[in-house]
Amino acid sequence: MxxxxxxxxxxxxxxxxxxxxxxxxxxxxxxxxxxxxxxxxxxxxxxxxxxxxxxxxxxxxxxxxxDKDGLLEAVAEHGYATFLAAKQPLREELDPVADLCAGWDLSVEFGLANPALYVLMYGEPKRGTTSAAFQAGMQILMGRIRRLAAGGWLRVDEKLAAALIHATARGAVLTWLSLPEDERDPALLIAMRESMVAAVTHQQPAVQVAGPAEAARTLRALLPEQTALSGAEQLLLGEWLDRLSSDG
Missing domain, CATH: 1.10.10.60 (Homeodomain-like)
Structure with a gap:
């Protein structure tokens, strides 16, 4: 002693x-x-x-x-860190839609390769979502979405796009894992990915040349058809769009 x-x-x-x-x-x-x-x-x-x-x-x-719940939270955070390490940065050599699909595929592949961990991460509300790794992963996703928006591809607002992308990837993996192995058809994953692309993006970019002036011209042309703004708001927005359009 x-x-x-x-x-x-x-x-x-x-x-x-x-x-x-x-x-x-x-x-x-x-x-x-x-x-x-x-x-x-x-x-x-x-x-x-x-x-x-x-x-x-x-x-x-x-x-x-x-307690045990705190341990499970730490394991979920570990899962997000592992997934983050496998994520690829934005791939500028791919068009924005192909880059989005590549990111979605990677998420689904991670889930299929790590079923129990994925269920812990995504099958329970907000498990591990306060971790730095989860937030960093979200920044990568939002970067892809902003690239779609800048190129005129984005059909919905950025927040809804992120929710749709998450929901379809999560639903694809959890549904796949719930099926008997002999009923798991890869066509399910393809169909889910294509439904995500259709919901989030246009078939063709809304503007042919990405940039504020081109986007402003497109929006200016469509402005008379909108009904969400008051007359005064529409006039003010039209003035701003005219100003932006003239910069190009």
Whole structure:
């Protein structure tokens, strides 16, 4: 026994999350939980099983994560970080619609390759969505959507486009996973992707040359048909659009 120690004292060790070791232990516990989830499913992710797999005592999990729900939240955040690492930046060599489809395909492929993790991430409302990785992934998606908008391809507003893209990818994966394996037809995924493209984009860009002046001219031409604005608002918007149009 070291000098000054008392009977019943337990030195702070790596397995107990001592000073300077908290983050490595946290990562080891999350990795162990994610591995159990992938191999044996959600029911296998108990605090006792995770503690044994990570080589820590069960109270360590409660100190690091608060409770089992906190641990599952951390596993979901780990999933978003893993998905983010696989995401590709905007691919300028592809047209905006092809780039959108490539991103959608990548999301679906991740779900099919990591079914239990995907269900944890996307099958429960807002699980892990406050994480930095989730927010970074959303920024990549919004970049794709803004590129569509700038090129005249976007059919709906950007917020609705993001919701539609998420809903179709999530629905495609969760529906696929719910089916018996012998009933899983790849045509389902193709049809879901095409329905997303049809809902979010025009078949042809609304403006042939991307830029504020061209977009303003298109909107100016359609302005008389709109009914959402008052007469005064329509006049003011028309003046602004005329000004923007003249810049090109």
């Amino acid at each position: 070291h000098e000054g120690s008392k009977v019943g004292d337990t030195p702070a060790t790596e397995s107990e999350g001592g000073v300077g070791t908290r983050e490595p232990v946290r990562r080891r516990v999350v990795d162990a939980a994610a591995d159990l989830l992938a191999r044996e499913g959600r029911d296998a992710v108990t605090t006792r099983a995770v503690a044994a797999a990570a080589g820590v005592q069960a109270p360590t999990i409660y100190r690091l994560f608060g």
